[in-house]
Amino acid sequence: MRVGVVVFPGSNCDADCYRAIESFGADVKYIWYQDRSLDGYDLVVLPGGFSYGDYLRAGAIARFAPIMDGVVEFAEAGGLVLGICNGFQILLECGLLPGAMLPNVVPRFRCDGVRLRVENAHTPFTCLCHPGQVLSMPIAHAWGNYYADEATLVELERRGQVVFRYVNEEGVPTPEANPNGSCHSIAGITTRRGNVLGMMPHLERACEALLGGTDGRWVFASAFEFLSGGVELGRLHLAGDGPRH
Amino acid sequence: MGDCIWREMGLATEEYERILDILGREPNLVELGMFAVMWSEHCSYKNSRAVLGLLPTTGSRVIQGPGENAGVVDIGAGLAVVFKIESHNHPSAVEPYQGAATGVGGIIRDIFTMGARPIALLDALRFGPVSDARSRHLFAQVVAGIAGYGNSIGIPTVGGEVATHESFRESPLVNVMCVGVAPASAIKKAAARGLGNPVMVVGARTGRDGMHGATFASSELSPEAMAKRSAVQVGDPFMEKLLLEACLELYELGDDVVIGIQDMGAAGLTCSSCEMASRGGVGMEIDVAKVPRREKGMTPYEVMLSESQERMLVAVKAGSEPEVERVFRKWGLEATVVGHVTDDGILRIRDGDAVVAEVPAKALADMAPCYTRDASEPEYFRREQARDLADVPEPDDYACALMKLLASPRIASKEWVYSQYDHQVGTNTVVLPGRGTSVVRVPGTNKGLALTCDANSLYCYLDPWAGAAHAVAEAARNVAAAGAEPLGITDCLNFGNPEKPEVFWQFKRAVEGMAEAARALEIPVTGGNVSFYNESSKDGSSTVAVYPTPVVGMVGLIEDLSRVMTPGFKREGDIVAVLGRTRDEIGASEYLAEVHGIEGGPVPVVDLAAERAAIQLTLALIRGGLLSSCHDLSEGGLAVALSEACILGGIGSGIGARVRLPGTMRADRYLFSESGGRMLVSFHPSAASGVQAMAGRHGVPVTVLGEVGGMRLVIDGAGGTGGRARRVVDVPVSELSRVYRGAIAWALES
Structure with missing residues (x-):
């Protein structure tokens, strides 16, 4: 299994992602932002951080980095791409995923633990989870307020592209449990094919019991299981139009 | 030379006379400016050096005590922890966001200058009462500034302390501590050596920001001082992230490539060049015309005194310049040869062909006067000691x-504060802020570091000796409560105007108390920072000194993280x-x-x-x-x-x-x-x-x-x-x- 972690200038979760992925025994490499080719990789991770300082809009400059041509090509060819936090913002900016990020509704950086409900367990990144499973992991962002217009949201929901939603202890999405004001409490979405996942929570920080939790391993483990051909995802992504969970 | 120029620059008449004695002539304007910043309290510790000598600084684990950019302590397995605390009080009073942000940037540079990767930040903050609107503003903006810099550069802010009191209303305290880890054999020093070795400026370009910041930090905050906003620098955490990664990559080129490296903080190029030369017992020649600028028309004076952030001065082995340039270019940064090491002990500044300053490096770095100020016990001290609380x-x-x-x-939970800090980036934070003494893993090992900073300003006001001793003891208890053996102290001594006998008494007694406690508990003080002149007047009324606040930053070692x-x-x-x-x-x-x-x-x-x-x-x-x-x-x-x-x-x-x-x-x-x-x-x-x-x-x-x-x-x-x-x-x-x-x-x- 070959995994690449893209390093933009200003990425700061690159090493964290590297170590988390390495703990699965995967062959992981850093990919410098000036490279262009992603040949031979099975999974590409866009890590968190402040690419180019994010002085403009988070991810707005990183989308123009040379490697992003490669990422778009790789994704369009069906390769697995995982964008975490700043990586999610970059995926939105480059148009691989729909919608945009706004500043948190309480306009401050927020680092905290959140709960996510698995809304669609038929994606390459959630195939080992059961629908409705609640995962705990941290967030750390100032721009995580997911926004899309109503038509896009309806479409995302209808096609099962909403993979994770912020929920409370009871697994219910409430305004209090929504840490940033995201539309529909959205924490993570995929492309229609399901091969590109963007999510705000830092799953790489939830891969070790010593650091407070291992729920992030569900996502990585799912991706590796999918890549090794161990899961039949069923009709959802192949049909591009599946049931909601 | 005009009669008042040195006084405007913050030098006393007897200090000016001392400069005349050293040079045997009148200094020119550039030289005078360099003396003024280097002999400021902030750079020279002229009011505190004599007293600081009381602190115990040695121990079996100490690799580097005071005198370098940060202290270094051995943690076994070939690893060392590098740590230091520093104040950014004055800038934060004027421009709270940037003041706090650049405080974070400065202390991080101190750590990676030593060859270590920074792994944690802490901060000790003091503000006026939260019932006061301006104090709330300063509080919120300082926290935002710390968050803005630390989160972006990707070093977790894992702990700290906050307190409020009337005495901090006009003079908030912003102390930032950074902790890093390096192989014990790879610690870098800030000494230049080797005749002819090139000296390079790396990182950001030089602008006019932060002129005379060190002098600004060495005076009371008056309405006139508040007008010196140009003395506040502006931070660029993205630039520093690039500089951090580039420097760490530079060190990997081999132990002999970097001869010496120092960050350009207070007093910028002046401080870094004269201190590196002085430590190495050499001279240095710098051509300001070669220093990359971000503004046109800067004079040699401005280049030498600029406090533009995110810059380093590096002496490298002759012949390695192309390799050094390659590393910095990879990270999108400039590395420019601006001079070389000489053997005459003189710091010689050129502007192209013209020599614009020529001063013994030691005179700037080590020959500032040392004052023992008058100390007198304030009248409240005995009264409070004797106060009967039986009723x-x-x-x-x-x-x-x-x-x-x-x-x-x-006492209340600081969740509102620490939830704005990314306290988990780096995936080493084992005990999160708010859950006990902060503990971070030493990367790649099963060891942990327990980190804390403590001071009780009221104790230190009522009885500075006991207050400072309690600060050491409390920090040690905090660290021990996590299961960690206390390793070392970095102290940030925040006081009022030392020229006032009652303030100097507070300072002296506090250092004595800290020294006695550190000795009794066998915890060496490996470095720190003194911040005087934390006083302010409003509308010309008499100045108010802050409650004396000697913050004790402490690092403790947990050998086995399963026992945290x-x-x-x-x-x-x-x-x-x-x-x-x-x-x-x-x-x-x-x-x-x-x-x-x-x-x-x-x-x-x-x-x-x-x-x-x-x-x-x-x-x-x-x-x-x-x-x-x-x-x-x-x-x-x-x-x-x-x-x-x-x-x-x-x-x-x-x-x-x-x-x-x-x-x-x-x-x-x-x-x-x-x-x-x-x-x-x-x-x-x-x-x-x-x-x-x-x-x-x-x-x-x-x-x-x-x-x-x-x-x-x-x-x-x-x-x-x-x-x-x-x-x-x-x-x-x-x-x-x-x-x-x-x-x-x-x-x-x-």
Whole structure:
């Protein structure tokens, strides 16, 4: 299994992602932002951080980095791409995923633990989870307020592209449990094919019991299981139009 | 030379005369500017050096004590921890966001200059009362500035402390501590050597920002000083992230490529060049015309005094310049040869062909005058020592008193603050802020570092000697409560104007107290920072000095992270006990201030032998696996420690406890006394005999109070002889938690 972690200038979760992925025994490499080719990789991770300082809009400059041509090509060819936090913002900016990020509704950086409900367990990144499973992991962002217009949201929901939603202890999405004001409490979405996942929570920080939790391993483990051909995802992504969970 | 120029630059007439003696001529303007910044208090420690000599700075683990960019301590397995604290008080008073942000940037550079990767930040903050709108503004903006820089560069801010008091209304304190880890063999020094070796400026370009920042930081804050906004620098964490990665990559080119490296902080190019030359016993020639600028038309004077951020001065091995340039180019940065090492001890500044300054490097770096200022005991000192608190009445409602304490900014949860900091980036944070003493893993090992910074400004005002000694002891207890052996101290000494005898007395007594405690507990001081002139006047009225605040930053080592300890109660049925002796002493306590409105009285007795015994016992109990929880007792005493152990207990939702106070001491005295040398612990009943035996061997009294259980904190007063116990507190933990967690957000946002 070959995994690449893209390093933009200003990425700061690159090493964290590297170590988390390495703990699965995967062959992981850093990919410098000036490279262009992603040949031979099975999974590409866009890590968190402040690419180019994010002085403009988070991810707005990183989308123009040379490697992003490669990422778009790789994704369009069906390769697995995982964008975490700043990586999610970059995926939105480059148009691989729909919608945009706004500043948190309480306009401050927020680092905290959140709960996510698995809304669609038929994606390459959630195939080992059961629908409705609640995962705990941290967030750390100032721009995580997911926004899309109503038509896009309806479409995302209808096609099962909403993979994770912020929920409370009871697994219910409430305004209090929504840490940033995201539309529909959205924490993570995929492309229609399901091969590109963007999510705000830092799953790489939830891969070790010593650091407070291992729920992030569900996502990585799912991706590796999918890549090794161990899961039949069923009709959802192949049909591009599946049931909601 | 014009009569007032040196005075405008902050030099005294006798200092100017000393410069004339050293040079044997009048300095030109560039030279004078260089002397002014290097001989400022901020760079030269001219008012503090003599007293700082009292601090113990050596120990078997110390690799580098004071004098370099940061202290270095051996943590075994070939690794070293590099740490330092620094103040950015003056800039933060004027421009809180950028002042705090560049404070973070500066201290991070100090750590990676030494060859270490920074892995954690902490900050100690002081503001005026939260009832004051401007203080709230400063509070919020300082926190935002720390967050803005630390989060972006990707170094977790894992802990710190915040307190508020009237004396900080115009002069907030912003102290930032950074901790890094490096192979012990790869520590870099800031000394230039080797005739002809090139000297390079790397990182950001030089602009006109931050001119005379060091001088600005060495005077009181007046309306005129507040107008010196150009003395405040602007931070660029993205640039520093690139600089950090580039420098760490540079070190990997080989041990011999980097001869010496120093960051350009206060006094910019002047300070870095003369200090590197002076440390190496060499001279240096710099051509300012070669320094990359971001502004046109800068004079040599401006280039030498600019405090533009995110720059380093590096002396490299001759011939390695192309390799160095390649590394920096990879990270999109410039690396420019601006001069070379000479052997004549002179710092020679050229502007192309013209020599614009020529001064012995040592004269700038090491020959500033050293003052021992007059010290006189302030009149309040003895009065407060003798203050009789016997008449302080018992509270009618203990629960209400406890709630007041839990809501006080010093004690309340700092969640509003630390939730704005990325405290987990780097995936090494084992104990998160708010859950106990912060613990970070030493990357790639099973060792941990417990990190804390502590000072009680009120204690230090009432009795600077005892206050500073308590700060050392409290920091050591904090570290030990996590199961860590204290390794070293970095201190940030925040005081008023040292030219005032009462302020200098506070300073001298505080350093003496810190020295005595550090010696008794065998914890060396490996470096730090002095910040004087934290005084301000409003509209020309007389100036107000801050309460003296010697912040103790401490690093402790946990050899085995599977034994890390936290303060929250864990299990129903565990026994709750206090280690150490509780005295009837409520002087200077948070209880006295918050509940009775008295900020005064004698500070709790300093008993360093008892502190030492309590710390050693705690470490032995934790290493022996006997404890379920451990919490040091400090502000708010036993009542607050019990509340926190309940709030942080269970599996996230809290857990209750039922305790009964022993002996005959009045309940408020026992509950709120801030006697030192104590820990609140809990342990399984089967461990009780082991705990007792070990405590006996260490000569530390153990007082069993009750047990963990339920969802309420229930405290019964002492029964007296045969009398019935009186219930003084019976509150749901959820209620304690609501007040404790919500108080700061409520105070700042409502």
